[in-house]
Amino acid sequence: MSVQTWTWILVGITFALYFGIAIWARAGSTKEFYVAGGDVSPLANGMATAADWMSAASFISMAGLISFMGYDGSVFLMGWTGGYVLLALLLAPYLRKFGKFTVPDFIGDRYYSNTARTVAVICALIVSFTYVAGQMRGVGIVFSQFLQVDINIGVIIGMTVVLIFAFLGGMKGITYTQVAQYCVLIFAFMVPAFFISMQMTGNIIPQIGMGGKVEGGAFLLDKLDTLHTQLGFNEYTSGTKSTWDVFAITLALMVGTAGLPHVIVRFFTVPKVKDARKSAGLALLFIAILYTTAPAIAVFSRTNLIETVSEQEYKEIPAWFKNWENTGLIAWSDKNGDGKIQYVAGNALSGKKPEYTEARGTNGERLISNASTAENELYVDRDIMVLANPEIANLPNWVIALVAAGGLAAALSTAAGLLLVISTSISHDLIKKQLKPNISEKGELLAARIAILVAIIIAGLFGIYPPGFVAAVVALAFGLAAASFFPAIILGIFDKRMNKEGAIAGMVVGISLMLFYMIRYKTGLWMTFDPRPASEWWFGTSPEGFGTIAMIVNVVISVVVSRLTPAPPKDVQELVENIRIPSGAGEASSH
Amino acid sequence: MSDKQKHASAYWKQNIKYLAILLSIWFVVSYGCGILFREELNQFRLGGFKLGFWFAQQGSIYVFVILIFVYVRLMNKLDKKYGFDE
Numbered sequence: 010m011s012v013q014t015w016t017w018i019l020v021g022i023t024f025a026l027y028f029g030i031a032i033w034a035r036a037g038s039t040k041e042f043y044v045a046g047g048d049v050s051p052l053a054n055g056m057a058t059a060a061d062w063m064s065a066a067s068f069i070s071m072a073g074l075i076s077f078m079g080y081d082g083s084v085f086l087m088g089w090t091g092g093y094v095l096l097a098l099l100l101a102p103y104l105r106k107f108g109k110f111t112v113p114d115f116i117g118d119r120y121y122s123n124t125a126r127t128v129a130v131i132c133a134l135i136v137s138f139t140y141v142a143g144q145m146r147g148v149g150i151v152f153s154q155f156l157q158v159d160i161n162i163g164v165i166i167g168m169t170v171v172l173i174f175a176f177l178g179g180m181k182g183i184t185y186t187q188v189a190q191y192c193v194l195i196f197a198f199m200v201p202a203f204f205i206s207m208q209m210t211g212n213i214i215p216q217i218g219m220g221g222k223v224e225g226g227a228f229l230l231d232k233l234d235t236l237h238t239q240l241g242f243n244e245y246t247s248g249t250k251s252t253w254d255v256f257a258i259t260l261a262l263m264v265g266t267a268g269l270p271h272v273i274v275r276f277f278t279v280p281k282v283k284d285a286r287k288s289a290g291l292a293l294l295f296i297a298i299l300y301t302t303a304p305a306i307a308v309f310s311r312t313n314l315i316e317t318v319s320e321q322e323y324k325e326i327p328a329w330f331k332n333w334e335n336t337g338l339i340a341w342s343d344k345n346g347d348g349k350i351q352y353v354a355g356n357a358l359s360g361k362k363p364e365y366t367e368a369r370g371t372n373g374e375r376l377i378s379n380a381s382t383a384e385n386e387l388y389v390d391r392d393i394m395v396l397a398n399p400e401i402a403n404l405p406n407w408v409i410a411l412v413a414a415g416g417l418a419a420a421l422s423t424a425a426g427l428l429l430v431i432s433t434s435i436s437h438d439l440i441k442k443q444l445k446p447n448i449s450e451k452g453e454l455l456a457a458r459i460a461i462l463v464a465i466i467i468a469g470l471f472g473i474y475p476p477g478f479v480a481a482v483v484a485l486a487f488g489l490a491a492a493s494f495f496p497a498i499i500l501g502i503f504d505k506r507m508n509k510e511g512a513i514a515g516m517v518v519g520i521s522l523m524l525f526y527m528i529r530y531k532t533g534l535w536m537t538f539d540p541r542p543a544s545e546w547w548f549g550t551s552p553e554g555f556g557t558i559a560m561i562v563n564v565v566i567s568v569v570v571s572r573l574t575p576a577p578p579k580d581v582q583e584l585v586e587n588i589r590i591p592s593g594a595g596e597a598s599s600h
Numbered sequence: 601m602s603d604k605q606k607h608a609s610a611y612w613k614q615n616i617k618y619l620a621i622l623l624s625i626w627f628v629v630s631y632g633c634g635i636l637f638r639e640e641l642n643q644f645r646l647g648g649f650k651l652g653f654w655f656a657q658q659g660s661i662y663v664f665v666i667l668i669f670v671y672v673r674l675m676n677k678l679d680k681k682y683g684f685d686e
Contacts, residue, residue, distance in 0.1 A: 075657075080638075083656035087630045090661045094626045097668045098619055102675075216658060220648035228648030246642070246653045256635050281686065286675060290668035297661050304657040589612050591675075592684040 015410035016156055023193050023414050024170060027186050027421075031174035034182045039453050042179030043110040043433055049184055049278040055291025057184045058275045060191035060418070061426035062089075062266075062292070063299060064140075065147025068194060068419035073394030076307035076314075079237075080248030083304075084255055084553075088262025088487075090293060090300050095267040097289035101276040103502045105285035106588045110277060111430075112270045112494060113438040119501040120509040121581055123443055128516050130438045132493040133270045135520070137427045137434075138468070139486045140271075144424040145472025151416040154336060154396060164472040167421060172465050175425045176458055183425045184278060190418040195298060197415025201399045201408050202302050205309045208402060215305035223312075233312050240319065241354035245311065250551075257554030265487025265556055268495035271426040274433070282591035310398045317401060318387060319352045323372040326350070329400035334375055337363065338390035342380040348372055355383035363388050428468065432460035485527050488556025492519035496563040504568070505585045511571025519563030526555045611682045618674050622667050630660040 036042040049057070067089070075082030107115055113133060117126030145164050152163025174182045206218035210229060223229050234244045243249050250258075266272065275292075276285045318326065323341065333339040340363035341350055348371075359381040366376045380386075396416070399409045436457035441448055448456070493516045500507040500515075530540050531552040543551070550558060576582075633641055638652030646654050679685035 080653060080656065083634060083653075086657050087634055087660050090664050091626065091630050094623070094664050094667055098622060098671055219658075220646065220654070222648065230648050230650070230653075246650055252635060256631060259630065259635065283676065283679070283685070286668075286672045290665070290672050293668055294665050297665050301658055301661050586608065589615075590608055590684055591679055592686050 010406060012406045012409050013156065015407045016413045019407075019410050019414040020156070020417060023189075023418060026189055027170065027174055030186045030189060031177050031182045034178045034185045036177070036179040036181045036454075039437075039450055039457065041181045042454055042457055043429075043437060044274070044277045045179075045181040045184045047278060048280050051279055051284040051288035051291060053184065053188050054275060054279050054284070054288040055295055056191040057187035057278075058272065058288065058292035059295035060187040060194065060422040061275060062272055062296060062423070063191075063194065063419055064423035065144050065151075065416060065420035067299065067303075068198065069147060069151070069395050069416050070392050071395075072303040072306040072310070072398075073391040075304055076311040076394050077391050078248065079243065079245040081250045081255065082307065083248075084250075084258040084262060086300055086304060088259045089266055090296060091259070092263040092266025093289060093293040093296070095263060096272065096276075097286055097293070099499055099502070100267055100273065101285045101289045102282045102591060103588045104273060104498070105276050105279065106282050106591060107584075108277070110274075110437055111433050112273050112498070113434060114442075115501070116494075116497055116512070117438070117442065119581065119584065120497075120512045121578060122509040122513070125497075125509050125513050125516075126438060126442065128513055129494070129497070130434050132489070132516065132520055133430060133434050133438075136269065136486050136490050136493075137271060137430050138471075139489070140269075141424055141427040141431070141464075141468045142471035144420045144427070145468050147420040148417060148424070149472055150392070151396075151413055151420065154413075156413075161473045164469055167417070167424070167472075168465050168469040171421055171425050171428065172462065175428055175461050175465070179457065179461075180274075180278065180429055183422075183429055186425065187422045190422040191295060193418040194415040194422075195295070197411045197418070198299055198395075199302060200411060201402070201404055202306050202309075204404050204408065205313075205398065205402045206305065209309055209312070215302050215309070219305035219308050229308060229312065233308060233315075236312065236315050240315070240352065245308070251549055253549060254551050254554050257550050257557040261491050261554050261556030261560070262487050264491040264495045264560055265489075268490035268493070268498070269487070270434075270490075270494070271423075271430045273494075273498075274430060275426075306395065306398060310394045310401065313398075313401050314389070314394075315352065318350045320349050322349055323374055324348065327401075329397055332400075333390075333393055333397055337365065338393045340365070340377050340388040341374050341386055342377055343370060343372060343374065344380065344384070344386050350387055351384060352387040353385045355385040356381055357383065357385040357388045424468065428461055428464045431464040432457050435460040435464075485523075485531065485552060485556075488523050488527070488553065488559065489520060491556035492523040492559035492563055496560055496567060500564070500567055502585065502588065504571075505582055506571060506576055507567065508571045508574055508577045510574040511567040511569075514570045515563040515567030518566050519559050522562055523556060523559040526559070527552050530555075607682050607684075611678065611684065614678055615675070618671065618678075622671055626664065626667055629655060629663045634660050 040046055071085055113126050113129035116129035148167030149160040149163040152158050153160040174186045202215040203213050206215040207213045209223060210218035210221035212218040212221045221229060223232055234246055237245050279285050279288050358379050360379050363377045364379045366378050368376045370376050399412055436453055440456050441453050497512045497516050634656035641652035642650040644651040
C-alpha cells in the first residue's frame, strides 16, 4: 500500500478514537469542564500532561533542530525536562492543596486582589495565544505534507477535531483524549527510532545506539564529529553558543515550563496532594522517553543526511529528496556546475527561505533566484528531519504514515490544553470572578463553551494567516511565563511576607521587560523598526535566554516592594500555612 | 503554640531541607555537568559519548526523573511521620 493510503487509514483510526472518547467523556458541570471532576488517576494525568506538554514543536521540530545545532540543542533537552523537577518540588503539591481551578485563581486569592487576578489573566492569555498559534500551523503542515491537502484545509480539519472534543468534554474530554494521544505519539516516535538505531548501530535502543559503534568500528558520535569537521561545520558535540547563553536559555526554558498555565492546571485534576507529586514524576518519565530519544534521532538523521547527499550526483539522489524539494523545504543550486551536491558549512541562500523560479535546471532541480556566493549548495529546512527521517532510512510505508498520525496527535493535544486555559481564563477568571459573580453554573458552562469556540476560531485564523512573528514568538512564550507567573507563584508559597503590591509590581515589570526585549532584539515592531543586532544584546543574552534576567528582576522587585509595603492580612498568611501542609486537600472547588 | 502548629513547622523545615538537597543535585547535573564544566568532563568518556555531552543530552534527564521519584518517596514518608497523610 502507498504511504498516502496508510496515512489516511492511520489518521482515520486515531481520529475515530478521539471522537469516541469525546462522546464518552462529556462534561456535565463546570468542575468537570475545568478540572475533569478532580478525580483523574495520577497515571492518566501523567500521560495527559505529557501529551499536553509535547507539542508539534517537540514531535516534529525538536530532533531536527538538535541535529542542526549539535551540542547547543541541549538547551531544549534539559530546559524542557528540568522544569518538571521545579514543578514537582516547588509548585504542583501546593497548588493542588490550594485546590481551585486556575492559576489566576491562585494569584487572585493569594494576593487578595482582583488587580493581581487580572494581571495574571492577561499574562495567561498572552502566553497561551502565542503558543497555540504555532500548534495550528503544525496541524496544517502535517496535513499538507502527508495527505496532499491544502495547508488551510488542514488547519480547518484540525480546528474541527479539537472543537469537538474540547467543546463537548472540556477538561474531562481533553484529559482522556490526551491519554490516547500520548500513546499514539510515543508509539509513532519510537518505532522509526528503533528501526533506524538497529540499522545504523545494531542496537535497537536508540539511547544506547547513539553512543554505539557504526560499521567499521568507529563510535557513531566520533564519526559524526569527523564528518562535521571535514565539511567545515563545528564539531557536533561542541556547539557554537556561549556558555552563558546556553545557561540562560536553559534556565529560562525550565522556569518557563514550570510557569506555563496549561501545564500547571493539569495538577488540579488529581484527587490528592500526594497524587500531584506522583503524577508530576510520571509525566516527566513519559516525557523523558521522547526527550532522550530525540537527541539519538538527531545524530542518526544528521549522519544519514550527510552520507546520503554529500558529493552525490543530483540525478542519482533518492526520491524523498525531490519530494521535499517540490514542497519547498529543500533547495539545491549547482554552483560549481559539477552536477554533484556540495553540502558544507555556510548559508546556501542569501536570505532565510529559498525563492524558487518556475524553471528547472540542467539536472532537473528547481532553480532558485537567491543562491548565495558561499560554497554550500544545499538548503535543508530543519522541520523535515523527523518527518523525512523514515524515508531517508528507507523504512516501510506504514512507519512513515505512523509519523504523520503521531505529529497530529502531538499538535492536537497541546492545542486542546491551551484552548481550555484560554476559555477558562475568560469564563471563570473574568466573567465568574469579576464581571458577573452571580452567574449560574449552567450559564458559566455555556460561557466556557462559547469562549472555547471563539478561541479556536482565533487560533485557526492565526494558523491560516500566520503573522510573521509567530514562529519567533512561540519559543519566547517560555520567557514570558518565566518573567511573570513563576516568581509570583513561588514567592506566594515560600515567602509568607509577600504581598499584593510586591507581586503585582514584579509581574508587571517582569513581563513588560521581557516583551520589550523580545520586540527590540527579536521580532521588531511590524513596520516601524527592525530588531537590533546580536552585538547589542545585554550581557550577551539572546532573547530566548532573556526570560532568566526578567525573572530575576521580577523577584528582586517583588521582594523590595513587598518589604516597603504592609504585610498581607492575617487570613492570607493562614492560607499560606495551610497550603504548605498536604492533608485535607479535599476536592478542587469553586468557592 | 499548639501541637498541630509545631508539627506543621517541623514538617515544613524538613521539607525545605529535602528541597535544598534535591535542587542542588538538579543544579549540579544540568548546569554543572552539562554546561559549566562540560569541557572538563568531555575528556572522559562513557562508551561512545563524551561525558559532558552525555550529561547534557541524556544523563541530566535520567537524573531529573529519579529526583522526582525520590522526592515522592521522601515526602510520603514525611507525611506519615507527621500524620499529614490521608
